[in-house]
Amino acid sequence: MRILPLTLALLATPLAAQDRGSPLIDYSGFRELTAEVQPVRSERLVSLAQFKARAAQPDVLVLDARSAKAFAEGHIAGAVNLPLPDFTAESLAQVIGANPDREILIYCNNNFTNNRRPVMTKALPLALNIQTFINLYGYGYKNLWELGEAVDMDDPRVGWVKSI
Template structure:
């Protein structure tokens, strides 16, 4: 136990180790997250508004869940790009040349079913949060998020089974 406490204390006492990798910038992530929070708070759409926006020409309905989860089921019209595959290049290929294109997102936690393919995540780790932050961080400011908890079995959802 004492050894574990000493190791933990050493890690806390050496912040330089936390920034040893120049390709990981946690302070910049914290800054980005703080700057995105007020914008995200104004970009939550009730289901009816979400569906209406998704039907507009040029709007992208993006599903950032895994390829397997997407293949097992998704909202009709959605395009899949897993969050783990986000890069500047992959996002540009899916979103297109217009960085202001409206992008609608949803995740597992938008469904009350808590069943495959939409198993619920811990609320602070819901995929919408990371997806929203990443899209804005990559330069796509026109992101909108489904605010409601819906049932994938509701015909109004337009759920497509894989």
């Protein structure tokens, strides 16, 4: 019987490795990645003034990973949009370019105190910055910097613009 060796092989595989789900999902790998990212991210949080100064440098990318609709309703001037659900190796390379060491600045809803469209505050542990930073880092983009404070999107220093 050919089924028996496969069944025995699956039973011998530790449950942690299987994660009892799709073989295309690696929760243990995600936990390892987040542990690696945590100290890096904590050193890469910048003030609004630092964020704006970095954004003004040549070849620096300001990436907004919110939905296309939220981006169109308002974003930091000069930002480009690639929604987090659309992150793949290919889509990131297309937006970021060929240089994986390119400096990337990120921000999300939870960087703004307004709590109104298009920056509705997310649950703190689910702030989009966290997932965006982890995903970019995991795809090999490690020159990441994150807006590390909460500001009013109506503050002229932010440079908020609307596409619609």
